[in-house]
Amino acid sequence: MNLIEVENVSKAFTGHVALDDVSISVPEGSVYGLLGPNGAGKTTLIRIINHITAPDSGRVMFNGHQLSQDDVANMGYLPEERGLYKKMKVGEQAIFFARLKGLSKAEATRRLKEWFDRFEISGWWNKKIEELSKGMAQKVQFIVTVLHQPKLLIFDEPFSGFDPINANLLRDEILRLKEQGTTILFSTHNMASVEEICDYITLINDSHNILSGNVNDIRRKYCEGRYSLTFTGDERKLMESLLPLASQFTTADADNGRRQLNMLLSPDATLRDVISIANDTVQLASVNESLASMNDIFIKTVENYNKQH
């Protein structure tokens, strides 16, 4: 069942079209990535789903009914440009926002204490936001977003501004929330995080939805003759012998002291040829079709689209 159905939504601002007939379906309990170049219309789409702005045409269904103001209580929103009251103390502020979402003061305080302990920031309770660094404030903002345990979490660029350790912390929290059944929709430029945590993606470019679907399906579809071999033996010799059949070699360490060779098969070569040559040169352990990286898919799709239009 889909928690969010965006149906043929268009939105224009003075001078430019932000979204043109965009449709997406976000399955309940999934992590859904919204990708696209800067200015493609991601944030506008997020704001429409969030009921901050209304679409010019089309509609948004939430949990089976048309999206209304009451549904925002079931959403948590982490805006791209983080905003908290600078002069307010961290704890006070978090309670304020939790109560705006309908939590009681006691319940909000209890949950906040839990989160602050988990993020190891209990000492910040009485600090003002302006005393915190940007990354620290983002942690607080994240807690404020998820505190009321909404059905749907919307993160706009959640990883920007976090150091690798905190980005990992954030990623783990997102996965933990997913396990609890929360649906998570987020926009990002961080393709590695998409491969790691997204179940579905939509690629928006120039206000259009140009690619939508399950991440693994998409990556498989775009692999286009990419294979990886694991083997023991002389990798230099292997590469030399495979050279006419394949190109773009890269190597890496694999399990059990083996090596891995990634390559792109030439259009006129077959996998059978590659295997027979490799068998003669090294001791082959496995042959796999490698999934395309989201990074390549992103660049290729956007460039193709821009060429056609």
Add this chain to the structure above:
Amino acid sequence: MASKIALIIRREFLERVNKKSFIITTLLMPLFMLALMAAPALIIAYSGSEEKSIIVVDESGMIGSNLQSDEETSFHVTDQPLDSALADTESNGVLYIPAGAVDGTQAVRLYSNGASSMSLESNITRQINSIIETERLKDYNIENLDQILDAVHSNVQIQTLRNDSDEDEEERQSSTGLSYALGFGLTFLLYMFLLIYGQMVMTSIIEEKTNRVLELVVSSVKPTQIMLGKICGIGLVAVTQIIIWGILIAGMAAFIMPAILPADISAEVTAMNAGQLDLAQSTTDTDILQAISLMGNVGYILQLFGWLILFLIGGFMLYAAIYAAIGSAVDNIQDAGQLQSVVVFPIIFGMIFGMTAAADPTSTLSF
């Protein structure tokens, strides 16, 4: 839903009331206001310049000797002709009275060394006029003229009493000058409050738009609720400030004023409040007495501030909403400036009307 507005009101209110700047202005403003009231008296007390000496060349032969010297000006009649008197630049000026000045055919001339002052000129004109008047009256050869003139001169003091006040209330003293000053002062206070707090609503919206807090709040509550919460919250701050001022001023009136007033003035005030004071005998100016009497009337001050709050709430709701609209329409303070001037005009109109109404509370304009 209502509780969310209450939450926003609470936040807006506490954020501002807890600020040091709020506490400081709230405590200091009444002092400044008192200083402002005392300022005219102080200015008069200290503005007296040094004595000016004026040489008088009198060709009429009767005006010069009758000119009265006072603290500011001393007149020295001289027999020198005008030219030699003018050669002496030590004095502050030379007053030349030609023979034809009495019958009005020739103008009196003041040759001034350095800038002359308004008060000097009006002093000279007043004196010469009155001397000529007296001289002309003498020409009619009326018997006992001096006694008659003395009897004619008067210095009337008027004490206005409200006839239409409630029966159980004492007849209230009401001085026109005082009520004008009060009306003017309160109009100005109202104007200041509308501008300052109206702008506070606007800047707070612009600020939250800039740092994106608004996005977060809008994702939780309806925009109208935020606006209502903001306007009410900031309005409450204004009301709190007025209440504190009212209490402070009433407190000063009740406890500090009696302590610092000289005994004879406070005795006269008590007498006037009791309705027993004979103004003709009083040593102090009536307006000042009435002002002091009013300042000492705690109930009246509280009532005054009560009305002020009522008007403040009404005016604030209107202007804050307009300011909020401006705040939502622009992205930064600079852009707001132009739109703001459009709003300031009606407030200034209101203030001009307010002043006219203060000058004549029963005029048709007041309604």
